[in-house]
Amino acid sequence: MTVSAISFQQHLLQLIPTFTNRGILCELVEVFEPILQLQWQAKPYSDEKTSFEEDESEMIYVLPDVSVQAWIRFSPSFQVPQFFFQLYSNGCFPLTKLENVTALLRPENRELAMDALAIGDCPASNGIAWYVHPCCTQTFFQTAQVSKQDTSYLPMWILYIHRLLSPITTPMIEALDDKSS
């Protein structure tokens, strides 16, 4: 019996209903390569809380939700999945300073994220985007021993991305958790 190989495009297509069910906007675009384009709202980690006491009730200030635009593609250079993203904290302008991006992440991940993140050309447009450096991804796959033919190939990799970018990527993990339960 011949088992047909799963292409990267098929891996991406498998993610679409999982993410869509959780309210993540998904579109597979073909720009000379298959790229999954995603959009969602995320709650950033908040270091600052201002509390006011008024009539024994507390008012707590929290950071507004962040709009996340993301792209998943197969890196032609590094031959691993690659995660690109842009964060919009005020709806209009993307965050372009690394310290502003890492400030939204869990404190225990920030140092790792500072080393793993870079900014460059977005694969699906003429713009720019942050990305998780594929060199780090190579190391992950060697350790995790996940084959490209496993149906868990991209979900496992998304878990790795989440370890760096939590809580921004929480909606993706929640979607994958829904699917597995």
Place this chain on the structure above:
Amino acid sequence: MNLRQNSIPELIWKGNLSVEVHQKENPLSYLANLPRQSYFAQILEDLKQLFAPTVSLEECWLSSGKASIKWHWPVGVLYDLLSHEDPDTTTSAPVLWHLEFHVGSFPSSLIVPMDSMDTFRSCFFNALKESDYVRNGSSSLVIALSKQETDSYWNSLLNHDFYDYRPIATKLFVSKSRIIPLKFYLGEDAPIVQTSASLGYTLGQVLQKHIPEFFPSDVTCSLLKPVLQGIVLPLTISTDLMNRDFCYPDGFLHIVLIPVSN
């Protein structure tokens, strides 16, 4: 011109563009001959000092017509892409590329703000490591460069010094690997088509494989034609020759695809 005295890589290295930068409602102009193998990041501080000395560098940016200038792309690539010149039909009249300097309203979805030369250096070496990875399956050649070699390579870019640049470039780009990294540019609003190719093939075969919609034939250009280092390349050129002589300092072959003139 004595070709025996100047190798092709040296001729490529010496290629430059005359640039005029102005700012709206400012009588001053910045004029320079910029090497095709350099980056606008290298002159951004000078432009800021001329036009807006009191603002921060990261608020400054350049445009060519309606297109924002990406300072992390080589000058030659930007010119081939944005000038809409066809090297096959260009006259012998001198070219002057007009750019505009801006402060504020930074197009943050299109350009990385440059707060210092460290940002540029980081971008450049990331690209160099990536091209090394494509060639060799790891960035080991770049990582194995000594501090002196790394600094020499960086300074050769800043000082436009061919004799410091070429030995290290040859070490990095002309290795035992048979794979080369390519970036194709289909227009200023299009994403980059990034891929790799094996040595021993022609450019036409590579284009037909990766962009068949625009290259149905591997010997004849019908819709688009490839421009590399300001030169329209024949589709019969070998990937070996392109890799040996035409790489940019980041190790990539940046090929702009322009419409075939009727």
